[in-house]
Amino acid sequence: MGTIEAEKIINRQRNFFQTGETLAYEFRKQKLTALKDMLKSYKKEIYQALKNDLNKSEYEALTTELGFLHTEIDFALKHLKNWMKSEKTETPVTHKGSKSYIQKEPYGVTLVMAPWNYPLQLAIAPAIGAIAAGNTVVMKPSELTQSTSAILADMIRATFDEGYFTVVEGAKDVSQQLLEQRWDYIFFTGSTNVGKIVMEKASKHLTPVTLELGGKSPVIVDKDAKVDLAAKRIVWGKFTNAGQTCVAPDYVYVHEKVKLKLLRAMKKHIQSFYGKKPLQNEDYVRIVGKDHFDRLHAFLADGDIVHGGNVNDEKLSIEPTILDKISWDDALMQDEIFGPLLPVMTFRSLDDVIGEMKQMEKPLALYYFGETEQKQRHVMTNVPFGGGCINDTLYHLANPHLPFGGIGNSGMGAYHGKYSFDTFSHRKSILKQTTKFDIPFRYPSGRLSKAIVERLMK
Structure with a gap:
């Protein structure tokens, strides 16, 4: 994949994101439901792909890959409306007449880079959070698990508009090309050494990252x-x-x-x-x-x-x-x-x-x-x-109520359950000021203003 193709993928998704469609609750709910239905429809093919790549039995594929994803999607669908609500916060007496709240805002175009060890679960799980938070998703599966990479590409292509959610397959050179681009958020799961490269590349554009790495547990x-x-x-x-x-x-x-x-x-x-x-x-x-x-x-x-x-x-x-x-x-x-x-x-x-x-x-x-x-x-x-x-x-x-993530060399950031939604959401602080009156002491108007401010700050 060349630079032009990578830029084309991102521009297509950025154009889709800028339409504002992903901001609506009903849109996010519909896409999460479509994701769940997709996993059910392709269950047989998923089992075969995991068997091909890692010799996983249907039991192990169900308990460690598919079952986890169904739980995560159901949890997100149950709580999404509440997660999306603005959070009211307290306002100090110095701001009398105003109201303060935090609005959850999607980052935009996100890149999810998945590893080979749980090639389905660790590709889809972050995407659940990205979708719930209202982002678009470009997914890069591992080239080491080719059958699972192929089925991810096939079923996502058949289910979603590529301007909203798409899979890019390929080897190391493809990952490198993707990392050269400007993303709004990068979610990487893999080794510590590669995680350092991802963070270095992201730093060129000040792109926020989540790094799910490893270590000797x-x-x-x-x-x-x-x-x-x-x-x-x-x-x-x-x-x-x-x-x-x-x-x-x-x-x-x-x-x-x-x-x-x-x-x-x-x-x-x-x-x-x-x-x-x-x-x-x-x-x-x-x-x-x-x-x-x-x-x-x-x-x-x-x-x-x-x-x-x-x-x-x-x-x-x-x-x-x-x-x-x-x-x-x-x-x-x-x-x-x-x-x-x-x-x-x-x-x-x-x-x-x-x-x-x-x-x-x-x-x-x-x-x-x-x-x-x-x-x-x-x-x-x-x-x-x-x-x-x-x-x-x-x-x-x-446990979807617990954040999952590392510290230091084992990673940064966390996800699962609400923490996935939070990871892919910017918390935007907003103050709504009254126009019914105007507090005079906020303006430079002599000794009285200074005295009032000093008293309020004690």
Whole structure:
């Protein structure tokens, strides 16, 4: 795609936005409803695309991709009218006679750049917020999941005017060309390194951004945790989508007194979820591509494999694997793993773990397992992270009342539920002044005005 074509796409959308059609509640409601109907109509094709790209089963596609989107759309439709209302605010006595309010205004032409790990959910979910807030959308899916990219392009082309909502497919050069353009808002989900490039490009036009990135999200299992339940929830959170989840547990810190018990329980639950031979499980998700597979495969040389470790080069599959005797010097501890490898490390003092984590980059998520409320509060208060759970993993994502987003290296901004609407809305401050009278002391008219102002400001 060349510069002229990219400019043509944006100009077409800017012209559509400037008609004012997207400002109306009924228009936004109709488009959200059309989006929901589209997902239902193309359900069969969506399942097949996700199977082609990542070997996702229909169950996993439903629970981690489609189901989430239906919930988000329903939530937006239920609350949209209320979200759009202007917010009345207080006005100080110095502004007697005036009224103040905040009006929610769409940014305009928005770019949504989606990753490959949840190629449907993470493409459509931000678009829900953009549509609800009254923007137009240009979507750039990942080229690594070609089947899902193609079905996104087909079904959105069949459902929406391209001047309002369109998909641009292509590789890295297409993304680069899009980022050279002037957007009103950019929403990016992906790696921290690429997120920095997106922010740099956006800065040339002072375009606001949301960056949903990643990081090494820790799990802490304390000595008073309900170990079997913790193991079950850790295994579920880690190996869903073969560990290719931005908020997947990246590594476990377990208290030395319960380590062996946790390892045994995690092995048990891996077998329960995926069978004794996961590589023969037809529904086990594969690694997205050869480069990513090779990177993960090399990590198997670190530490000791206590469970799993088998791979299938042809299918690009790696078993759910637990690694022990890991240190921070090992290669797999340098960056986010983003695969079905779970390093386990041991601690004696919770404060030592907290102190260590405070020195590291802020992760997208943190999960603490333990029954003592004081320790729960202590961890949640003293370790910075985007969002997380106490005695669970991943589940905070599915609550539309909670904002989802990172901090520091793991991202900026948040979305889901109303927070998606807020992300794509500018809060415009408005003061409506009375014309029935005019307060004289606001004007420079001598000592009396000065005295009155001084008294009001005390």
